Amino acid sequence: MNKSIERRKFLKICAATSIVAVLPLGIYVLDNESRLCQLVEEILTKHLPGRIILQADIEKFSKDFFIERYDIALKTHIFSVLAPLVRVASGFDEDLHGKIDNLERMILTKFLLNSDFFANDAKKKTIIYNGATSNICRTKNPFAQFLTP
């Protein structure tokens, strides 16, 4: 075996790998917020056809969502820059449950639960975002019905 060739090959692979690894991080730092917001908008538009959501609300929601879920912000960003076909095929990652479906559910759920949507019986065309809930009540349930004394 020619050791020097092997070594050169190895270095090339390392360089290529680090470019691939650093690239998304760079993009992430540069256009993180708008990228994520665009993805959120795509998801909400796709699943809430015919509803109106103010752009400012989408931006605010996107920001709040990824502040709370900082743990998935970078992954989601990388995810968002992948071509749709690659996204599905990649199986991506356990925390996103391997499927874009689950990321979409997470985002749609969080938005709807923190909006006036269910309070208005899902009937109003315009949906108003209420803002982030406190950290403590992360998964409040607007459908719960309580006993009365």
Place this chain on the structure above:
Amino acid sequence: MDDHYEMIVIGSGFGSLFFIKQYLNKKPNAKIAVIEWGENRSHSWQVTNNKNSEFSSSNTHAQDSHHKPWNYTIGLGGGTNCWFGQTPRFIPADFEMKSKFNISDDWPFSYNDLEPYYMAAENIMAISGSDAMGKVSPRSGSFPLPPHRVSAIDEIMMAAQPNLHFPIATARSPLALKNRNQCCATAQCNLCPVNAKFTAHNGLTEILTHPNITYFMNAQAREVIHHNGTASGVMYLTNNAEERSIYGDLIVLGANGIQSPAILLRSGINHPQTGVGICEQLGYEYEVFLNGVDNFGGSTITTGLNYSLYDSHPYREKAGAALFYFENRIKHGLRLEEGRWRQVLPLLVAIEDLPQTSNRVSLNSQGQAYVSHANVSSYARAGLQHVHDNIEKVLAPLPVEKIIPLRERPTESHIQCSLRSGHDANKFVVDGDSLHHKMRNLVVVGSSTFTTCPPANPSLTVAAMSLRAADRLV
């Protein structure tokens, strides 16, 4: 002598506090000391700091990083702080595993022996539930609080399986009480924002502030002091790592299922079964998509319990029993389809495991508790397979669209069977009255003393066993 007590209790969780409560009922003037490793952290401190304690479980014991995690609270009140308040009783067959199924061992007492103490513990904690549950866990009286509102899914299941599906039994109050608020289904029960579940801080204040009890906080019990087969005191470490000792006539060991065996091992109270058998239930999550039934309308996070593969489990000789928890929390999200957002059921299943000699608590070279737990038993694995094979049948009353098996849960946060109780002094560490087989003035309380590991949550049974042990001792 100032540092001499009638009773010294190590730890202040479920096992310890319910023992003290019953002891003081019988001997109101007893002078008691409690040695507690953690701090006294109020409900508001816990909510503000978003944690139950400054200790993390992983720093207070050592283990192989590839093995499953164990979860507990070090602090005044122990697990009463972080628990979720699920309180099903065990069922009679759980206490007779050997006689009924030729599996593992019988407990040294029966369900009937424990029943009055189940009632008492439920009353102390103001448990909510439906008396229909008496069909699986017979009752001599009613639950102190009415059941929570169940979901539309539970209603269908209850109508189809009236002997197997019930509203949850829980310490999350469905109504506002003097010392607790109404549960508002926010699903953060380890840090309940509205103080709705029973904790030592809201439900046992008379014990936490009792004039006869001296609490030694930030005091890590290291050893039970003993001579000639009699326990005489406890050596503990202060925050500054200073060694101190106090003395007493009766010692009650109620650290948790990991720390209690470690204390015994450090003390040289040598019973070969000390620490052997540590286990907990195997948890598994499913998500069920439904056609036309909305979920999440109940009044707390888990609204229904299903016993189809528990009480009437025909294969319990071969496979662990399973208890299904019907979740009313939006755990995996709403559905994406317009108008069908709520047609989904998060389902959690807890499967019985068995204590195995290969799983144990020992000490590492620093004298710290070390947990080895490589695997759950093949009995638990068979139980999980039995669930996979039968889940469609169990859910038959529902308009099921698809059942998605999700994942095994890393831990159920229950630590059991590390100081098992039983009649045979060679095989078990403590007897049927919670007394150490080798030291008759040493009581051991808590989930460590469970003989086997049924699928239901442990804490109500821990509380009932402590009430019984104190009642029988005094």
